[in-house]
Amino acid sequence: MRAVLLTMAALAALGLTGAVAVVALGLYNVSAVAGHLPGVSWVLHTTFRNSVWLRAPSEEEVPELDDAELIALGAGHYATACVPCHGAPGQEASATMQAMVPEPPQIEEAVAHWEANELFWIVENGIKMTGMPGWPAEGRDDEVWAVVAYLVSVQGEVAPELELQTGGSEPEEYCASCHGEVGGQVPRLDLLSAEYLEAQLQAYRSGKRPSGIMAQAVTSVPEERLSELATHFAETADEAGDAPVASAELVVKGEALAREGTRDVPTCLACHGEREDGRRKGPVLDGQRRGFLEVQLTLWRDGVYAYDPLMHAAARDLSNEDIEALAAYFARR
Ligand code: HEC
Numbered sequence: 365m366r367a368v369l370l371t372m373a374a375l376a377a378l379g380l381t382g383a384v385a386v387v388a389l390g391l392y393n394v395s396a397v398a399g400h401l402p403g404v405s406w407v408l409h410t411t412f413r414n415s416v417w418l419r420a421p422s423e424e425e426v427p428e429l430d431d432a433e434l435i436a437l438g439a440g441h442y443a444t445a446c447v448p449c450h451g452a453p454g455q456e457a458s459a460t461m462q463a464m465v466p467e468p469p470q471i472e473e474a475v476a477h478w479e480a481n482e483l484f485w486i487v488e489n490g491i492k493m494t495g496m497p498g499w500p501a502e503g504r505d506d507e508v509w510a511v512v513a514y515l516v517s518v519q520g521e522v523a524p525e526l527e528l529q530t531g532g533s534e535p536e537e538y539c540a541s542c543h544g545e546v547g548g549q550v551p552r553l554d555l556l557s558a559e560y561l562e563a564q565l566q567a568y569r570s571g572k573r574p575s576g577i578m579a580q581a582v583t584s585v586p587e588e589r590l591s592e593l594a595t596h597f598a599e600t601a602d603e604a605g606d607a608p609v610a611s612a613e614l615v616v617k618g619e620a621l622a623r624e625g626t627r628d629v630p631t632c633l634a635c636h637g638e639r640e641d642g643r644r645k646g647p648v649l650d651g652q653r654r655g656f657l658e659v660q661l662t663l664w665r666d667g668v669y670a671y672d673p674l675m676h677a678a679a680r681d682l683s684n685e686d687i688e689a690l691a692a693y694f695a696r697r
């Protein structure tokens with residue numbers, strides 16, 4: 365018995381010494397050119413598959429993904445954030461990206477073997493030790509679903525054309541591939557002041573206002589251009605579409621809430637309406653898009669957005685029905 369224990373202890377010590385040697389002496393070859401040892405790729409890939417299966421949200425949690433504006437928003441993000449590694453449909457990634465280990469699969473191949481709920485998990489979380497990044501902002505399921513909507517449109521071979529940015533593209537053109545083009549969840553900027561827009565761009569940059577889509581956008585253009593871009597978009601008409609006009613009943617309900625509030629909800633117009641001196645505390649909401657307002661109010665209510673404590677408090681007790689009615693009221697035409 366004693367001999368068995370001693371042998372086991374000796375083997376354990378040997379194993380540990382081996383492991384220390386591999387780490388300390390650099391015996392493991394980290395070269396990407398050498399690739400993985402036979403069998404290791406299989407083990408890693410099988411672990412990856414099973415890990416996603418275990419953790420993906422259930423199929424019931426998948427929202428409607430065939431909305432054209434949602435797909436267009438996802439496509440706009442994909443064009444700068446994902447194309448460098450996965451390429452555009454029908455087009456390969458660069459030779460350098462193809463030399464990654466593991467190699468990022470070409471987009472059609474990347475989406476081929478997954479359901480929408482699994483794609484959601486992958487895009488939100490990324491894949492450790494592969495170079496596949498997670499979503500750069502927390503709590504933004506709504507944005508991840510937009511990208512998934514695009515990926516599903518690629519699966520169905522109904523994806524819209526991507527607006528790829530080239531070295532010669534101007535930042536204005538890049539921003540305008542969503543603002544003025546997409547509608548839905550993408551806000552109108554022409555209602556707002558340049559100062560407000562610039563403050564938001566800085567808030568996206570610092571992460572104070574968490575949005576993976578806008579964080580990608582503001583880090584894709586030189587920081588010193590942001591002020592100029594804010595001025596440009598404050599002055600450029602945006603006539604892209606939005607959700608259909610709401611029923612008059614919903615608008616009336618929203619108006620009452622916005623003007624009078626309730627015991628739990630303060631009157632929105634106290635801050636968002638114009639005061640006698642022509643100023644207001646919060647940004648203009650009149651004429652803003654329904655799709656955008658619904659998403660934003662949900663984020664404020666749920667505390668994903670908390671960068672303005674008064675606004676967070678104002679939204680805290682809103683029900684989904686209140687949010688729908690308020691968005692319908694402010695977006696009325
Ligand atoms: C820096 C390169 C890189 C970027 C940027 C990147 N990916 Fe990936 N992605 C990878 C790599 C590498 C894998 C392969 C992981 C594996 O197979 O082990 C991967 C895997 C995937 C997969 C799973 C495919 C499969 O079966 O392996 C999907 C889906 C995916 N990426 C979507 C996206 C989307 C959407 C974006 C943009 C939001 C994105 N990726 C950005 C490198 C990247």
Ligand code: HEC
Nearest residue numbers: 440441538539542549550551561564575578581582585593
């Ligand atoms: C892929 C689409 C896309 C691109 C490209 C894009 N945006 Fe946005 N933008 C959005 C979405 C979606 C939001 C709402 C984000 C949120 O939830 O806060 C937004 C929000 C904003 C806001 C805040 C508006 C408000 O009412 O609070 C500003 C300002 C803005 N974008 C300016 C820009 C500028 C400038 C660029 C170019 C550098 C740009 N955007 C590029 C989609 C985009």
Ligand code: HEC
Nearest residue numbers: 630631632634635645646647657660661672674675678690
């Ligand atoms: C106490 C003042 C106050 C009240 C009350 C208030 N808000 Fe706000 N709201 C703000 C401020 C300030 C901001 C801008 C925060 C920032 O950018 O720093 C804001 C931002 C917003 C935004 C984001 C707009 C955009 O373009 O990014 C929406 C949507 C909004 N409020 C809707 C509402 C609604 C609906 C109500 C009523 C339920 C309401 N607010 C009540 C002060 C208020």
